Amino acid sequence: MAKALTFAQQLERLEDIVRRLESPELDLDEALKLFEEGVEGVRAMRERLSSAEAKMKQVLSTENLDQ
């Protein structure tokens, strides 16, 4: 699931989770679920940053555009 999301989308989701977790109207079960998802999100994004390496390629024509 995380694969399909861009980093920006992942981060947006995490920020949303944090905001909800900080709001006082939230029951404990829901809070626990959000917390778990949030912690997993932080881990996944750190992993993504650590494992990536900037790539470069030339686009010369329309041939190699399909990706």
Next chain:
Amino acid sequence: MGVGLDLFAAASAEGAWTVGEVTRRARAVVEAGLPPLWVRGEVSGLKRWQSGHWYFALRDGTAQLRCVMFARENRRLPVAPADGMQVFAFGRPTVWEEKGEFRLTVLELLSTEAGGLWQLAFEKAKAALARDGLLDPARKRPLPAYAQRIAVITSPDAAALRDIVAVVARRWPLAELLVLPTRVQGDGAVAELCAAFALLGRLRGLDVAIVGRGGGSKEDLWAFNSERVARAVAAAPVPVISAVGHETDVTLCDLVADFRAPTPSAAAAAATPDHTEVRDHLARLGARLDRGLTSRVELAAQRLARSLDRLGGVMGLRLERHRHQLATAGGRLDALSPLQILGRGYSLARDARGRVLRRVTQFPAGLAFRLRVSDGEVSARVPES
């Protein structure tokens, strides 16, 4: 009239020149006597022909000089001079034999006005872009905060590209740079830049585009002042960061772009976040998650404690009531106890089978029975009558 004009002699083959001979000779005389030179004057009646050649006159208060500037020469100029413009023209004086016209074949043309032809071209294109609203600051799109696919439109083997790659690699490991190589000056640069911008729409998942080149002369940067390129930038499907030349050279491309960076390196920095800052941000979000959950749990614990207190209170009251009831019942039981009654001096008679004897008729003569008194039992007998 012996010395009169001999029309026949003049008309003879040796005595009269053909038109072609005269114009050819005039041309030779002019070209020999007037070497290529600079002429100063005011442009008048300029016509651009289909062929691309320019025809105009240079004039001052007293005279005018017909001029032609061929397409292969005027192609280097950004724009044709406007009528009335003061210019310096470098050219070869000659005679155009076909028309018998004395004229200057212009090889180079400089405006004497501030900024010259380049400035004129710039202002004309800028005005056209402004008319179409392309310079409106409200058009400018925000740059993506966490770009993943970044197109770079520039020369493939210039320092600008190397700078961009270095900065992106250092700042943002998630980035994928798609380089669209183009010429950035000279013939073909404008067409290649426009073609590269047209390609952007076909790059999937593209977040932002950088266009630029390093510093150079006004002529070197000229492709980025082309109205066509400026319109291509404006039509780009993603925000465009422009970094052309040095900070002091503002091109039309810079004006139309969504963001203007002073150098290619700065453009790369504007296109990407710094990964250390992103990690810090993640750490802060992680801490907020912890705090959020902790305060949630504490709140729940407090509620639980309050509930327990209330439960304890209710139970205590209930126990107290039961204890009281028990004590009352105990007292009553005590009062009813036969042992208590025996203590007061009563006794209980029972026959051998243990039945309580209550009435006189139950005591026939000679009956043996037992008497229960407060501290034990004694045997007894009804006397024989």
